[in-house]
Amino acid sequence: MFPMEGQMIVRFRPLGLTIEVEAGKTLLEAAVSAGVEIESVCGGRGTCAKCKVIASDGLLPPSDMELKGLTETELRNGYRLACQAIIQSDVDVVVPEESRVSRVSILSEGVDRGVPLEPWVQRHVFHVPPATLDDPISDLQNVIRAWQVRNSSQFAPTLRALRQLPLALRERDGQIALIVVDDRVVRIDPGKGPERILGMAFDIGTTTVVGYLIDLETGQELAVSSLLNPQTRYGDDVVSRIGFCSEHDSGLKALQGEIVGAVNKIIAEATLAASVPPEDIFGLTVVGNTTMLHLLLGISPEALARSPYVPAATAAMQFSAEELGIAVCPDAHVWALPGIAGWVGADAVGVILSTGLHKGDGITLAVDIGTNGEIAMGSYRRFVTCSTAAGPAFEGAHISCGMRAADGAIDSVAIDSDVRWHAIGERPPRGICGSGLVDAVAEMLRAGIIDSTGMMQDSETVRADGHGQLSERIVQVGGQREFQLVRATEGTGSRTIKVTQRDVRELQLAKGAIRAGIEILMKELRVGPEEVERVYLAGAFGNYVRPESALGIGLIPRFPNAEIVPVGNAAGSGAKMALVSASARAEAVELAARSEYLELSARPDFQGEFVEAMLFQV
Numbered sequence: 001m002f003p004m005e006g007q008m009i010v011r012f013r014p015l016g017l018t019i020e021v022e023a024g025k026t027l028l029e030a031a032v033s034a035g036v037e038i039e040s041v042c043g044g045r046g047t048c049a050k051c052k053v054i055a056s057d058g059l060l061p062p063s064d065m066e067l068k069g070l071t072e073t074e075l076r077n078g079y080r081l082a083c084q085a086i087i088q089s090d091v092d093v094v095v096p097e098e099s100r101v102s103r104v105s106i107l108s109e110g111v112d113r114g115v116p117l118e119p120w121v122q123r124h125v126f127h128v129p130p131a132t133l134d135d136p137i138s139d140l141q142n143v144i145r146a147w148q149v150r151n152s153s154q155f156a157p158t159l160r161a162l163r164q165l166p167l168a169l170r171e172r173d174g175q176i177a178l179i180v181v182d183d184r185v186v187r188i189d190p191g192k193g194p195e196r197i198l199g200m201a202f203d204i205g206t207t208t209v210v211g212y213l214i215d216l217e218t219g220q221e222l223a224v225s226s227l228l229n230p231q232t233r234y235g236d237d238v239v240s241r242i243g244f245c246s247e248h249d250s251g252l253k254a255l256q257g258e259i260v261g262a263v264n265k266i267i268a269e270a271t272l273a274a275s276v277p278p279e280d281i282f283g284l285t286v287v288g289n290t291t292m293l294h295l296l297l298g299i300s301p302e303a304l305a306r307s308p309y310v311p312a313a314t315a316a317m318q319f320s321a322e323e324l325g326i327a328v329c330p331d332a333h334v335w336a337l338p339g340i341a342g343w344v345g346a347d348a349v350g351v352i353l354s355t356g357l358h359k360g361d362g363i364t365l366a367v368d369i370g371t372n373g374e375i376a377m378g379s380y381r382r383f384v385t386c387s388t389a390a391g392p393a394f395e396g397a398h399i400s401c402g403m404r405a406a407d408g409a410i411d412s413v414a415i416d417s418d419v420r421w422h423a424i425g426e427r428p429p430r431g432i433c434g435s436g437l438v439d440a441v442a443e444m445l446r447a448g449i450i451d452s453t454g455m456m457q458d459s460e461t462v463r464a465d466g467h468g469q470l471s472e473r474i475v476q477v478g479g480q481r482e483f484q485l486v487r488a489t490e491g492t493g494s495r496t497i498k499v500t501q502r503d504v505r506e507l508q509l510a511k512g513a514i515r516a517g518i519e520i521l522m523k524e525l526r527v528g529p530e531e532v533e534r535v536y537l538a539g540a541f542g543n544y545v546r547p548e549s550a551l552g553i554g555l556i557p558r559f560p561n562a563e564i565v566p567v568g569n570a571a572g573s574g575a576k577m578a579l580v581s582a583s584a585r586a587e588a589v590e591l592a593a594r595s596e597y598l599e600l601s602a603r604p605d606f607q608g609e610f611v612e613a614m615l616f617q618v
């Protein structure tokens with residue numbers, strides 16, 4: 001029983017936000033309701049300890065998860081885990097800066113293979129002679145007759161367009177503009193119609209969402225808008241979000257509402273920036289991993305988390321904007337690119353499409369490195385894909401000082417006689433993101449601070465190797481060694497940023513999964529490292545990680561004849577191609593059908609490759 005029942009007041013400081021919630025709710029639930037964005041990497045399970053807040057009386061005693069995730073000093077100082085702290089009376093909450101969701105560095109640029117401009121959204125302007133007493137033809141039949149003078153194709157209007165026809169036909173003496181999406185007339189305007197015919201391409205990522213506003217008659221990109229995926233408050237990875245759907249009756253509805261809201265916010269920002277009305281957007285393309293597209297469409301993703309990991313659909317799908325609640329022309333078509341398998345989604349198809357991996361003569365490798373590492377390898381003759389459960393280490397999760405690539409995140413590290421680092425936004429360091437972690441571990445390997453098994457050396461050993469200053473950064477805390485990249489006094493902040501032995505192990509698991517997937521694809525294709533001609537590193541992590549560091553930790557093999565090319569948001573580039581080109585859209589469908597998928601968990605050699613790939617080559 002709670003000491004009190006009813007509505008309790010929760011005050012979030014220093015943000016100045018106050019909300020009333022029922023007793024028995026957690027502080028994280030109160031924060032979500034108040035619009036306070038608190039880090040919740042694990043989706044509120046209490047395992048990541050990233051949602052630390054300082055609270056006054058008004059809460060039930062700390063849970064077992066809090067006793068495990070907080071130090072004795074933190075508990076004495078009033079720290080609680082927001083996802084575990086249960087409200088029983090009015091409470092004041094301080095949200096430290098390190099627990100707040102920061103502005104994320106979002107990658108929007110990608111590779112551009114170039115496609116002919118042949119949009120599947122078109123404007124047709126023509127004159128329709130008036131009906132007469134001698135020929136009292138209906139408005140629609142009259143339009144069809146005038147259309148057929150110029151076009152052999154057929155069309156059918158939506159009900160909304162048909163309702164627009166009588167007035168539009170008579171307003172400009174019979175001159176009308178038909179907006180045709182595939183074979184459907186979605187709008188009929190008098191005269192020449194809207195100033196621009198617009199489309200938007202979306203990359204719906206687990207962490208970020210990016211939208212590109214395109215003039216479909218010129219191919220010009222008018223604006224780009226992006227934001228942090230608001231679903232992150234329910235967990236940083238797709239497994240956490242699938243779990244949220246399973247554990248809450250309204251979980252799927254909540255997650256769909258979050259992502260549709262994000263899409264609409266991006267549309268509003270992009271159209272405002274370009275000074276165009278959102279109602280003139282008639283076509284949209286969408287890429288994303290299979291789980292993200294399920295959530296956008298309001299389809300339960302729960303089967304994806306259980307063997308045999310079956311999605312509701314992988315085929316290309318088309319819906320009206322109105323069906324999904326997207327605030328553009330209501331009859332606009334939303335076209336989701338096809339996926340390949342439960343864990344190789346439309347984002348992977350976008351990467352393959354934009355890089356042209358499926359059309360090249362030589363062997364190409366494309367790796368989209370993230371929580372679910374999607375890998376494709378091959379040529380026009382044959383190409384194979386797989387996914388690897390790399391875990392969230394590359395995105396800074398499950399790392400002691402890990403964070404997303406936001407202001408204050410250490411994104412690069414160099415070690416010689418001492419440590420040099422760079423933080424995003426030139427801000428005091430708050431933590432370390434994925435590219436910084438890979439840099440740090442690669443440099444620690446080179447300096448002999450960790451060995452080929454990943455074991456961190458003690459300070460005496462490192463000192464004996466002639467690294468006196470570095471040895472002073474190795475300390476023993478809570479039964480494990482840690483290497484202090486930034487001491488509290490060095491970073492003009494108040495935090496010590498370190499890499500712990502456990503962090504190294506997390507990275508080994510992540511890089512081992514990616515590397516094992518690559519090795520198995522090479523086996524399947526019967527090619528050696530010397531036969532690979534090009535390596536594409538896709539996604540934000542792939543764009544910012546230094547290739548020499550990725551090679552240094554063995555994330556990818558050393559391909560002696562290959563060029564390593566960061567291709568940025570290649571998935572988003574694929575979505576743009578499918579938006580402006582009907583041929584590219586058909587190509588996406590064809591390549592998804594041709595792609596071979598390997599289920600690594602069914603491969604008897606995967607475990608051996610994985611164990612070997614976790615080791616470092618020094």
